[in-house]
Amino acid sequence: MNEIIKIVVGFDQRESVAYHTFCQSVIENASIPVSFIPLAINNLKNYKETHTDQSNDFIYSRFLAPYLNNFEGWAIFADGDMICQSDIKELWNLKDPSKALMVVKHDYETKAHTKYLGNKNENYPRKNWSSLILWNCSHPKHKILTPEFIQNQTGKYLHRFSWLNDYEIGDLPKEWNWLAIEYPENNEAKLIHYTLGTPCFKEYENTDMADIWYNTYKRVKDGIGK
Template identity: 45%
Template sequence: MTMTVTNGEVHPVTANGGFTIDKPFKIFVGYDPREDIAYEVCHHSILKRSSIPVEITPIVQSDLRTNGLYWRERGQLESTEFSFTRFLTPHLANYDGWAMFVDCDFLYLADIKELRDLIDDKYAIMCVQHDYTPKEATKMDGAVQTVYPRKNWSSMVLYNCGHPKNKVLTPEVVNTQTGAFLHRFQWLEDEEIGSIPFVWNFLEGHNKVVEGDTTTFPKAIHYTRGGPWFEAWKNCEFAELWLKEKDECVKEEKK
């Protein structure tokens, strides 16, 4: 069996779903220094359960600024450092193949291969198409909660980076276009946006598990209101799952 080493982890290389045998699946995770532990736990939860090779890269705003890829001034409504940098995903993937962007406040409970196998080349992007209006006025550590069409669609996106339409997402466009243009995917037609089951972006406090219906069990929990790493959200739904993963993550780092 062929093996590959990614992020210090050894993985078997498999040919599946049109992906070449030696190419890891690229995953870009939004990073904010205030949520470093959230990033580490998200990273750990993906690697721990993945049966395919993956390449996980944090999108760090300070690094992008140093490299001349990001120069946008931070707006008052940006609750994280990756509010806009997320849209650089196709550029960071060299406009080649498929790549995933995900917020750092996710906990993966299933094999990322299951998500990757949902990919359909006819789409420019694929995401969970939430119908979501938050009830809270604030989230996380007091950040203002905004309401807009297609809210949370951009929090986990599979990008067909080589799709001609996604070549629009140059650093220039990401730095100058409006939040509406980017977060509502206005560079695309509706039929170019594929749908993914909600369990891959299961919104804590909004989506519900139906007892006895396994199709409603979360495969990736999104602590979009705020997670247990914030004092105000330490008792949120599914907090115990995140805390258990954090303990495992910390123990492995100490080793």
């Protein structure tokens, strides 16, 4: 059977262009087929967003990735405010079956206390770990991640992966979730995360590595390949 990389992508209508631009960047560089699942809240019929502290529409629904994949195989979750500059199969090849999931384990304090759309940007443990997740969907501990369960958990519990032991959380290289503005410019990063604000927002259109985002966006808008 041919291998297909399943990618669950955060979708928020307020920055829908970011979703499409990210998908474009993955497609352009992928060497094998990919399948995208947009986390559009209106599509998630079994999930009702009950949290009131979300800065975007997928801040909690991202933890549905194993459920949406029938608790089988592997999948990638990615925030929509990203650009992939490398073959996503390189990330896929880092799968470690001994881990429940794998993330870039950021350890930093933010440079900005507000981000896009005026949302608060606070420091907290394991900040941005959950923005790019390589999920081992079949891991037995993920069975609890049902829509009802997620609806009733706090952000602290979910974003710190509190249902897992620390040794079950694998490491990914920082280049696979490089935080624009927060980290020094790195045009060679494999995946750039515009965590403070996608350049589609006016306040961030001239920030670090925004030109890379715009180059991909132009190909989405104009229909012109690399």
